[in-house]
Amino acid sequence: MNWIRRTFRPEQVRELILVLLIGMIFAFFSTQITGYFSPRIFNRITADVAIITVVAVGEVLVLLTRNYDLSVGSIVGVVAYVVGTLLTRNQSMPPWQAVALAIALGALMGLINGLLVSYGKVPSIIVTFGTLAIYRSILVEISNAKTVVTSQLPQWLLDLPGANLMTVGGFDLRPMVLMALIIVVVFQFIITYLPWGRRLHAIGSNPDAARVGGLPAQRIILMAYIVCGSLAGLAGFMFLVRFGNITVVAAQGMEMQVVAAAVVGGVSTNGGTGTMVGALLGAFMINLLQQSLLRWLQISEFWIDALLGALILLAVLIDHVIMDRLRAFWVQSELQVTDPESDIKESNHAA
């Protein structure tokens, strides 16, 4: 059994369980819904999941440090609206500028969150609860109750969501899905192999030890918020591409889905543990369930929200039961101090 412990971590076992669960959900609904395994549903789910995942990746960075960012939904909405409006007015703006602008705008809002949390020392849940409302209100103010309309957007933007990079039997690989996958891989790499990424774990794992040990916690947390904001900005652009019509309530409540995806994917709200792959799987599972239940029982959106809440609770509950056991099984190392040399020195000292 030892090789299992040495090769895998408990987190990976958890992700495997998630994959199995997704498979089971899929298998169950294939028997219940006719035409379930269709390109239409697949493409719809992946397009939704892509946006949620990009935001969730940023959220995981913040969660790892034992902080929250609840303002991501508002950031996505503001960015989608602002970039959409600018593109309507200036049809000739090159695509890269639109993307850069989206990221910069998101980063700015992330910076404000980060400064208040790390240097202002206000609890993150309060800060981002405040900015959640403030960013949304700014959007309402600047929009003047106008809406970005699909028909006024430049053509390249309208072509983007339908574009295919690769098609396998009607199942498309859309550019935005590919982008989300790349972001997951890149940030998984970052949190595994970059010192900055490891330090996010360290700070969330034991903030006091981080302070005493001399980690520049404030800077690291600030950076996590900026990156989280940037990714939300990018997601704002993706949101604009996908929906075209942007109102002042765009992406409202998205923070709930994002936190749910992370938590279901095994990211601890106490910081220190969690992976990007887990968040992706969490987002996928939630969306798959939502779409399947909508078709199966024809239940209302209202109940879907309740389901989402129940899933979060269940995930946290299971985490306590399963992960504690897995971890107890993993940690079975004994401390041994066995140096004959120091034994001799010790007896010398005593004499």
Added chain:
Amino acid sequence: MEKQTPVFQMKHISKRFDTTQALDDVSMDLYPGEIHALLGENGAGKSTLIKIMTGIYSPDEGDLLLDGKTIRLNSSVEAQDFGIAAIYQEPMVFPDLNVAENIFITHRSRGLLMNWGKLYEDAEAILAKLGVKLDVRMPARGLTLAAQQTVEIAKAISLKVRVLIMDEPTASLSAHEVRQLFKLTYSLRDQGVSILFISHRMEEIFEIADRVTVFRDGKHISTRPRAEVTQESCIQDMVGRKVEDFFVKNSSPRSDLFLSAHGLGRKGVFEGLNFDVFRGEVLGFAGLVGSGRTNVGLALFGIEPADSGEIKVNGKLEIVRSPEQALKLGIAYMTEDRRQIGLTMTMSITSNISLPMLLRQYLTRMGLVKHKAETITANQFRERLNIRTTNVEQQVGRLSGGNQQKVMLSKWLNARPQLLILDEPTRGIDVGAKAEVHQLINELAAQGLSIIMISSDMPEVLAMSDRILVMREGRQMAIFNRSEATQKKVLTAAMGAVPHFEVDDEKESEMEKPA
């Protein structure tokens, strides 16, 4: 032992907080390759000194010198860069990171990318240098305290530590683990590290220290080589008055049986415990940390109920499934962890004391809290237990460790128990407060209260107990009467048939003298 030039010097350091002079013109030299013990009651200025040495506070006056050159420390990072590090009683590890990462996480020059393979190799190399075997891939969560401390020591080594401060490192360790820690400490000393060692356990200091410095009320009182100090001289320096008889035991006569346990067990934790507790008796629970002593206490108090065997209280079979039931039967349990679960640090002394009895004693008929009655109780205990505070409305978190311990005692005494289970009642408190707690235990027993005292402090167990129950790996190994118990017998039982280290008789008799 002393080399010619000190590695680290403190000259005329003073530090003031509001109205308290925490440090007053303190000077001290640390030499490479020496273990320098620092003694002092809580509030003597030891913690302030550590914080100044590690760059968390800066001194109001005075200089810090490294290799004879004045340095300024503005943060713990800068202290680390100079090779000054500290390990604490509660290890500061990152539970979600593995051992190797914990060692290297604060290093700034390990390249742009993490090379996991090299990280494990380097970590293993450092542990090998210390003579330690520990799986470097294991997450720190779930390691024993001793193992976590070892990780911190390895971290300090990896940072090329020159001055290592060890702040009560042995307070939570078992006797065996203390031996392991001492081995590590000697090996560090032999590598030329200067070690400032802080402990409340006198016998440890006499064993490990090359020189002993005593602080009192923020002042430097004495620094002497080990050979020139005695227990009496240290205590006298610490308290500024002559303390005779540091452990006193009025042997309390056994009267009638209060509680008896037969075959008591909890699956996977402990099993087969048979013991009686008489009124007015102190039953000591000895054993290594992790031998299940605390779990027995938790079982009797109904927090982790026993699932086999029976408990008789006053001869009647009782089932204890919750603390409420235990309290009704007259059983109270005082935890070893006063900071996390024993007290609410942000609440006042008054509120802490009245908390367990709030619903039974301090409510008006309307269901409102009788604050006046609470205050009266708190003031009674303040007087009776000599809690040093100007006001019972003070936050418990602001009291010294010894006074916090007294508040916790008050809290449970106020529940008027017939059996009080004390888990490590004197851990991490200073000598003066320790003597007061011992005195109180004696008085309570004389008044007919039954006491179970769980303690890792061997001299304390031997001196305070009427009988001693020894546990090992969840089993009861022996019960000794006061007259037959010796350090060697208890340790041998606690460590099983084959002791992990030899207790030589000479040293043992030396250690028993104070008792």
